[in-house]
Amino acid sequence: MELVNPGIGLIIWTAITFIIVLLLLRKFAWNPIMEGLRQREDFIDESIRAAENAKAEMANLRAENERLLDEARAERERIIREANVAAKNLIEEAKGEAQKQAQRQLDEARIAINTEKQAALADVKRQVAQLSLEIAEKLLRRELSNESAQKALVQDYVSNLNVQ
Amino acid sequence: MKVSETAQYLCKVLKISLLVVLLLGLNTAKVSAASSEGEPFSAGDMILHHISDAHEWHFWDGPYGTLYLPVILYSQDRGLEAFMSSRFYNDNHELVSYNGYQINHGHIERVGGGDVLDLSITKNVASMLLSAVLMLIIFSSIASRYKKGAVSAPKGLQSFLEPIIVFIRDDIARPNIGHKYRRFMPFLLTLFFFIWINNILGLLPGAANVTGNIAVTLVLAAIVFIITTFSGTKEYWGHIFNTPGVPWWLKTVLPIMPIVEFIGIFTKPFSLMVRLFANITAGHIIILSLFSLIFIFQSVAVSPISVAFATFMYFLELFVALLQAYIFTLLAAMYFGGAVEEHHHEEHEKVEEAQVDKALV
Numbered sequence: 029m030e031l032v033n034p035g036i037g038l039i040i041w042t043a044i045t046f047i048i049v050l051l052l053l054r055k056f057a058w059n060p061i062m063e064g065l066r067q068r069e070d071f072i073d074e075s076i077r078a079a080e081n082a083k084a085e086m087a088n089l090r091a092e093n094e095r096l097l098d099e100a101r102a103e104r105e106r107i108i109r110e111a112n113v114a115a116k117n118l119i120e121e122a123k124g125e126a127q128k129q130a131q132r133q134l135d136e137a138r139i140a141i142n143t144e145k146q147a148a149l150a151d152v153k154r155q156v157a158q159l160s161l162e163i164a165e166k167l168l169r170r171e172l173s174n175e176s177a178q179k180a181l182v183q184d185y186v187s188n189l190n191v192q
Numbered sequence: 193m194k195v196s197e198t199a200q201y202l203c204k205v206l207k208i209s210l211l212v213v214l215l216l217g218l219n220t221a222k223v224s225a226a227s228s229e230g231e232p233f234s235a236g237d238m239i240l241h242h243i244s245d246a247h248e249w250h251f252w253d254g255p256y257g258t259l260y261l262p263v264i265l266y267s268q269d270r271g272l273e274a275f276m277s278s279r280f281y282n283d284n285h286e287l288v289s290y291n292g293y294q295i296n297h298g299h300i301e302r303v304g305g306g307d308v309l310d311l312s313i314t315k316n317v318a319s320m321l322l323s324a325v326l327m328l329i330i331f332s333s334i335a336s337r338y339k340k341g342a343v344s345a346p347k348g349l350q351s352f353l354e355p356i357i358v359f360i361r362d363d364i365a366r367p368n369i370g371h372k373y374r375r376f377m378p379f380l381l382t383l384f385f386f387i388w389i390n391n392i393l394g395l396l397p398g399a400a401n402v403t404g405n406i407a408v409t410l411v412l413a414a415i416v417f418i419i420t421t422f423s424g425t426k427e428y429w430g431h432i433f434n435t436p437g438v439p440w441w442l443k444t445v446l447p448i449m450p451i452v453e454f455i456g457i458f459t460k461p462f463s464l465m466v467r468l469f470a471n472i473t474a475g476h477i478i479i480l481s482l483f484s485l486i487f488i489f490q491s492v493a494v495s496p497i498s499v500a501f502a503t504f505m506y507f508l509e510l511f512v513a514l515l516q517a518y519i520f521t522l523l524a525a526m527y528f529g530g531a532v533e534e535h536h537h538e539e540h541e542k543v544e545e546a547q548v549d550k551a552l553v
Contacts, residue, residue: 038316046411061331061338
């Protein structure tokens, strides 16, 4: 059968053609194409990985920011609280100090007043004694200016002594 | 809407043409085979003539309808001879002998008998060279896009061919060969596109039947056989001559397994050869047979049916053209995969592969 009887000429030409095409295409087409494909695939892989990384980093950054913000907030709270406490303490202290001061002044004033009072009383006593003496002298001088009065007085004293 | 309108229109056209053809056929038809005057039409001869190789490229009858191709002959006593095949035809396009040679059923013989080696650029060779040039132009133009900016989106023809190249790499080579696929890629790609382009060129009217010629498929299968044999590892040969998991007496006393495995080395590429040849040739025969019906019945009335079936077959053949290229490449990849398969020495293998890759580049 002619159909399944391969011709030598065609075998040789096919072999030559195919091998030349194979060698030429390998050098000028397949190797550059495979290399180009590989590079592009690597590039795409890398880009996707980079995008993933960027996303993760972004999330990290956001979390970090959030954390920092929280910390700042807490710090603020703490500072305000401390300031409040400090202010209260200061006020308390000032109040105490003022009270003490006032007490001290009051005490001092009281002591001064007492001293002044004692002095004044002593003075008054002395003046009263003086006045009494003067009055008594004046009275006596007027009362005992006549003989009968002197006698009456002596009488009186003597009678009083008798009663006793 | 549009589809149904078109369908209705087509139906109308079909009815009218059928009527016309029937009338014509009934009244006037006595179609005779155009080329052979006097001789009765023989479908077998016509088909065989169309699917076999020739020393000229015949497009149509009459002047300038035939492209005469160069004839190259070699014989021991006369050495190398080259002349145009037009020398074998006289002015009336009848075969004559020239310089002691004559064409007998498409083959060049010496008139008195004797050995001659026919190295002519036949129709198949010319068509194959054309496909080779086409491949070189197409793929080197694409390759320049990869060389320039490696990282750019595919464009034009590149975006059509790149998925196919990637498919061959990712779905044919990688799964069947494994991590050593890289060194077989140029061959597999060339093989696939060579078969596909020649299959498609063969479907053009008046074109050569390159991949439906057993000499071509023989060479392709032989190259697959050679590559498989020479890249066979110790495990591959061990698997053939000392098949694991087989009782010892089947390998020594009654060596059936080694014999079967050894025959298998040859039957695999042989099946490749026959499969491609038979599929493509069968497709051509079917289409030509359908057209022959017109001449066998000697009536134009058969032509609508012939054309309808032939159109269907043409679409099928377009698919077969791709399918056979795929199958040939896939099986070649599987045979290579079997040859380079290794289960041990992972580290050693990687180093070796790197060295081979470097050597290939």
